[in-house]
Amino acid sequence: MAEHHFRVWRGDDDGGKLADYTVEVNEGEVVLDVIHRLQATQTPDLAVRWNCKAGKCGSCSAEINGTPRLLCMTRMSTFDPNETVTVTPLRAFPVVRDLVTDVSFNYQKARELPAFAPPADLKPGEYRMQQVDVERSQEFRKCIECFLCQNTCHVIRDHEDNKQAFAGPRVMIRAAELDMHPLDAKTDRKEFAAEEQGMGYCNITKCCTEVCPEHIKITDNAIIPMKERAVDRRYDPLVWLGSKIFKRSDA
């Protein structure tokens, strides 16, 4: 057991400030355990979202020493014993209270993306897919919607106005996932991402990839290939046709 110095942002949409706490930390604990101890012993009114405590539900996103992280997956042992741990709410979204932010922007953008479109000519039980095809987009499906990538992307984080035009990295990988789905019947996923969801705003800084707790290579595996192919398609009808034939023969 040791004592640790914590600073936690307290406040609401009217403003707030960092509050200082000295709190006990035990071996093996994560930052969320310490937040819970603060609630239990010092400040029961500290607002925080959490649920699974296992990095699966995406609830507990916040910034720890300025870096977007999951509170439940950040081990206390990664900090120096004398280091102050500062916990603040996600910066790209409006604060509701303390560590809780209003992430509805992300759901709005998700809703605008057309859903998986089943092929019209196949009946229940007739879908055939190769495991490699399932796996190709599996990486993107691991997304837990923690929105850390959305929070860190400078396009959204630093320019409130861009939120209208750019849907953000999370939505881009969803588009890429559907684009790679061997049975998705919609053929314009890349164009939609480029034209309706602002893919062009992304300038490939890869900050989103760095913070993703699921280690999804958002930029390299989703955004860059989509950007390249969206360009191809627009200028080269043969490339477009080829990609569709490839998709079909796979199925």
Place this chain on the structure above:
Amino acid sequence: MRTTAPDVSASGPLSYDVVIVGGGAAGLRAAIAVAETAPALSVAIVSKVYPMRSHTVSAEGGAAAVIKDVDSLDEHFRDTVSGGDWLCDQDAVEFFVEEAPKELLRLEHWGCPWSREPDGHVAVRPFGGMKQQRTWFAADKTGFHLLHALFQTSLKHQQIVRHDEWFATKLLVDDGRVGGVAGIELATGRIETIAAKAVILCTGGCGRVYPFTTNANIKTGDGMALAYRAGGPLKDMEFVQYHPTGLPFTGILITEAARAEGGWLLNRDGYRYLQDYDLGKPEPHPVFKSMELGPRDRLSQAFVKEMEKGRTIPTSYGPIVHLDLRHLGEQTIDTKLPFVRELCRDYERIDPVRELIPVRPVVHYMMGGVHTDIDGAAGVAGLYAAGETACVSINGANRLGSNSLPECLVFGARAGEAAASHAASAPGPAASLAAQAADERRRLEELLRRDGGRERVSTLRQEMQAAMEAGAGIYRSRDDLVKSVDRVHELQDRFRSVRLTDHSLTFNTELIAALELEFMLEVAGSILHSALMREESRGAHQRVDFPRRDDEQFLAHSLICRNDDGSWRIEYPPVTITRWPPGERVYGR
């Protein structure tokens, strides 16, 4: 967050044809069913967390449904009924096994990426208590992928409105008919009522009434308590499933797939102890319905017996046994069980390729729940329930792993259809609901502003959890149960003087914790009473003072009802048997 403006003037009360409480697998499936079968109806999903945070995301192993030629609906039926120690309603099981494959295929059409065989067909794996390979999976994140596909599909239907982070506190009931729900919008603290012609409870399980559980923080049995307080009976509450392989301390689950792939359970002496408990002979490779692939109730009970014989391993987090995956080799572990390796590394700092995994039984699943018929109707007109919070019952005295995700789909859909047809002809909400809503508002405001109470939520919660473990654990006795019943009554009294330090309206987590505790105390009481009254041993309910199954008296469901004064009564309606009379449960032979 409210996703779409409701169809009423901004200041008027919210009102929908169907309201669904819960946005997990069951809730989303129900909403889609309403939207598809009755597109003209308005439907709302209220959920205390964003749907994608629901506990369904945690399900790893898979979803059972017959798909292989060598398999048959009859075998799935028989595995489920014997797994449930004949307490399942067989008409419901018949319907379930028939619908499950259709539902899983439908999910595929909604984009769920089922893992594949080399020929492109859906892949299936063995699971505990199942005689054939019939568990579909999507890597080792089945529930997660399934929930995503459902969520994305629900977005297609414009008439589905969501109230995310909206906590339901009370069902509004007038003259035996449901008229809506009252609750709190977390972001604003606004106390609201939502009128509805039908309400479907899809609130998940209640593992949090115990101290050591695989269940996430939100699994506090809210739907069970909401129904119980509104006059709906709860069914078979004494049947609580312990999963045999939880990591000590955190309670994080090591999926049954680890045993299905060939993992062994070893005691202190490195001995596969299950062979001593009538579960078959140890073979090097996994055998269906044998040894480590026996049903969960029997495996968890064997652990306690080993502990009594002093053959478990003591640790600072209590006694454990070992799960051995080493003989599977790195390649199998990495392709079939990557997540298990990840968890062991992150939480135990061990590598299962070279080391033994410490495990112990952990509270996992609730067989019992809101009593419903096969349509999901819950005994109060207009009230329905589906998913883990409901008890139809296909799980009987012990659920088989991988039956509950398909249960959420099959009965979520059915409840959605039934609620839609009820709502299409039901009259509008009764006038008296306004008065009830006002009462609820007063109650919540009083709780929020109350001063001078002494009791703290976290203390009461800990004491309740300890009482549950002591009284209603893997083995139970009359004496222990009576003590725990008294404890829970005392805690309910003390709850009346609970004190909140947070009086804010915005995202008040302390207030929610208090309301959840109140629900849990209700649920805990119903589990203990039902366990006390069932004087036999069946499936997950093992009484040391009544060690045998007693079909004469207890081939029946326990239906516990709450009287207006808070006291209770239990009735025992018979189990529905269509074609398979009770027999012996046979494993490993």
